[in-house]
Amino acid sequence: MxxxxxxxxxxxxxxxxxxxxxxxxxxxxxxxxxxxxxxxxxxxxxxxxxxxxxxxxxxxxxxxxxxxxxxxxxxxxxxxxxxxxxxxxxxxxxxxIPEQQTIEPEDVNGAWLFMDNVQDPGNIGTMVRTADAAGFSGIVFGDGTADVYNPKIVRSMQGSQFHLKMVTAPLEPWIQAFKAQNKPVFGTELNPDARPYDQVGKHADFALIMGNEGNGMNKELLKQTSLNLYIPIIGKAESLNVAVAAGILMFQLKAN
Amino acid sequence: MxxxxxxxxxxxxxxxxxxxxxxxxxxxxxxxxxxxxxxxxxxxxxxxxxxxxxxxxxxxxxxxxxxxxxxxxxxxxxxxxxxxxxxxxxxxxxxxIPEQQTIEPEDVNGAWLFMDNVQDPGNIGTMVRTADAAGFSGIVFGDGTADVYNPKIVRSMQGSQFHLKMVTAPLEPWIQAFKAQNKPVFGTELNPDARPYDQVGKHADFALIMGNEGNGMNKELLKQTSLNLYIPIIGKAESLNVAVAAGILMFQLKAN
Missing domain, CATH: 3.30.1330.30 (Ribosomal protein L30/S12)
Known part of the structure; x- marks a missing residue:
């Protein structure tokens, strides 16, 4: 050798x-x-x-x-x-690195996680691992989100990139394509006027968008979703960690 | 100055x-x-x-x-x-550091998170922050769990230690005291024979135990709980991150 x-x-x-x-x-x-x-x-x-x-x-x-x-x-x-x-x-x-140009939003099925400008590699990797565990089909790394194959992300994905479709692309065409197929696209915001996350049922084909750790989702994208969801904060914490919030939402929304 | x-x-x-x-x-x-x-x-x-x-x-x-x-x-x-x-x-x-000797399991109310030998400071801090957001009343840092006031834990708790009762103590007397008051104590295990986490209703007064990242909960403690819960893994991931699992469970189990 x-x-x-x-x-x-x-x-x-x-x-x-x-x-x-x-x-x-x-x-x-x-x-x-x-x-x-x-x-x-x-x-x-x-x-x-x-x-x-x-x-x-x-x-x-x-x-x-x-x-x-x-x-x-x-x-x-x-x-x-x-x-x-x-x-x-x-x-x-x-x-x-797998070729991904062939994955078009019109051709996919199941539950998808869209990441909008998520920054922390540990959070990103954990979200991919959780999406895998929840039975999601794929992930779209939207604009501003750290690179899929960053070593820290690879470490925290724990191999889930082998089980899911992984796409790097702007989110807007994906949102439009899902909506055109009558698949709900759920945005998320830290806003008590948004819809409580446990009041929208369970779904087989849909997208969930998670936003930036400090600033949340892009305001323009929030306007394009089917509905924006909120996890009510009962105690005095100001917010949830984005990977924890994504876990709560993915397991709540996904129909088994 | x-x-x-x-x-x-x-x-x-x-x-x-x-x-x-x-x-x-x-x-x-x-x-x-x-x-x-x-x-x-x-x-x-x-x-x-x-x-x-x-x-x-x-x-x-x-x-x-x-x-x-x-x-x-x-x-x-x-x-x-x-x-x-x-x-x-x-x-x-x-x-x-607040005096904690005065907090006895017989005297507390609400939802409590018990940590059994949880190691990673980031996971521990995130769990405390999530417990705060979910409206929990307190945390018990059981044997083997990293020290509450470790700088990395303090950073990731984001101040939630100010909002919750924080106790460092062996878990066994706390489990026994909760059970003696007819408050359910839910253990957690990566075992499809355990009860699915979404089939046990919502509770006001209870304890949830989360275990070690690699090895899960102590086997002896698993025998002492009221019931052990499982989050079904739908995809091909081997497990969930402990802080994500704790978030899913806390928001599912806690009655608002």
């Missing part, structure tokens, strides 16, 4: 650039970090290009390298250089 | 120790960091001992220093030394 020991190796330099949005766009790939993610990517037959392991990685024998993918040993210092985490597990993979 | 410019100042050394559990226990105080928290502590009349500000803090004129509290200027380097955040806002406060 090929061994790379230097962070100055040209391949390591190229991989390292996948930690930036620019690098991911240019190469059309992203990094998986950790055994859970690499194993799940193998299981769901993602287009893995290379798997990188430390020589003493304890699950080395369990790695079923997909056809066409490479397996390369990298030393401790290289793992640390590539990994965004404090305590890397000693296994990573380079995966091709 | 007194100005402290050195991190070697004895008062700064004492404050700095409040970033550790040992220091907080010894001094019986903790640190608030940022304008939102300091302002909320003033508004809710917390026992503030000292407010520390940078000379150029933009809300300096708005600070209503409580009677008996000190106001001290600290320089940039001192703020950076004391703050746990990357971008401190230039205002902090030292607050006395």
């Amino acid at each position: 090929k061994i790379i020991t230097s962070v100055n190796n040209s391949q390591v330099k190229a991989w390292s650039k996948l930690n930036t949005k620019k690098g991911r766009l240019k190469q059309g790939k992203y990094l998986l970090d950790g055994w859970h993610l690499v194993k799940e990517a193998i299981r769901t037959r993602e287009p893995i290009e290379t798997i990188m392991v430390q020589p003493d990685f304890k699950h080395l024998q369990e790695i079923e390298v997909p056809e066409g993918a490479g397996l390369i040993q990298i030393t401790d210092n290289v793992v640390k250089h590539l990994s965004d985490t404090k305590h890397p597990q000693g296994v990573m993979a380079v995966v091709k | 007194k100005i402290i410019t050195s991190v070697n100042n004895s008062q700064v050394k004492a404050w700095s120790k409040l970033n550790t559990k040992k220091g907080r226990l010894k001094q019986g105080k903790y640190l608030l960091d940022g304008w939102h928290l300091v302002k909320e502590a003033i508004r809710t009349r917390e026992p503030i001992e000292t407010i520390m500000v940078q000379p150029d803090f933009k809300h300096l004129q708005e600070i209503e220093v409580p009677e008996g509290a000190g106001l001290i200027q600290i320089t940039d380097n001192v703020v950076k030394h004391l703050s746990d955040t990357k971008h401190p806002q230039g205002v902090m406060a030292v607050v006395k």
Whole structure:
């Protein structure tokens, strides 16, 4: 097996650039970090290009390298250089970013989560993971929302990107297309005049829009929705964390 | 106004120790960091001992220093030394930790969140904030759960510790006391044989127990609950984030 020991190796330099949005766009790939993610990517037959392991990685024998993918040993210092985490597990993979141009709003079904300018990678990843758990079909990363394959988002999605359709696109055409098909598009706002979230029934085909952590949803988009929802705050907290609010709404709105 | 410019100042050394559990226990105080928290502590009349500000803090004129509290200027380097955040806002406060020995499970009302060995400070703080929003009355930090006044927890509670009763205690006597008063105690487990969470009605007086991120609730405690609940996973995610699960459960179970 090929061994790379230097962070100055040209391949390591190229991989390292996948930690930036620019690098991911240019190469059309992203990094998986950790055994859970690499194993799940193998299981769901993602287009893995290379798997990188430390020589003493304890699950080395369990790695079923997909056809066409490479397996390369990298030393401790290289793992640390590539990994965004404090305590890397000693296994990573380079995966091709799926083509998404073919996903059109007119052709999709089920429940969709639209993110409008959501900023925090942990919140975004947790929302994707929760959407997966709630049985959603896909996510649209709207304008201003952090990049899907940001390492922190990838970590907190915990592999749910393999289970859902992932689209990066402006939300407006998606909102219009859903409405044209008579699928409700629910906006959210911290406004007691909006409709309480538990009074709109359960739905099979719909979209839920979550907004920015500090400022909420874009005002123009709020005007385009079918209905805007509100989670009543009973106590004295000023608001809910956006990922918690998204979880409450997704599990409330989705028909099983 | 007194100005402290050195991190070697004895008062700064004492404050700095409040970033550790040992220091907080010894001094019986903790640190608030940022304008939102300091302002909320003033508004809710917390026992503030000292407010520390940078000379150029933009809300300096708005600070209503409580009677008996000190106001001290600290320089940039001192703020950076004391703050746990990357971008401190230039205002902090030292607050006395409330006496909690007087809160007995026999004497409380309403909905309570019990935390069993929850580890991540961000999850813990978010759960406290959500409990506040859902109209809960108090929180019990059970064995193994990170310390309430950990700086990261304080940051993510966003002041909700001022609105709720906060107790650190073993959970078993609290479970027994609630049950003795015929208040349901709901455990949680990732087990499809447990009761679906949306089939147990809404309650005014009850407890909800959330467990460890990786291992769930303690097996012995699961046997002592009134009933254990499960959030059905519809998609392919293995689990929900504990703070998201807690939010879904608290809003589902709490009678308004």
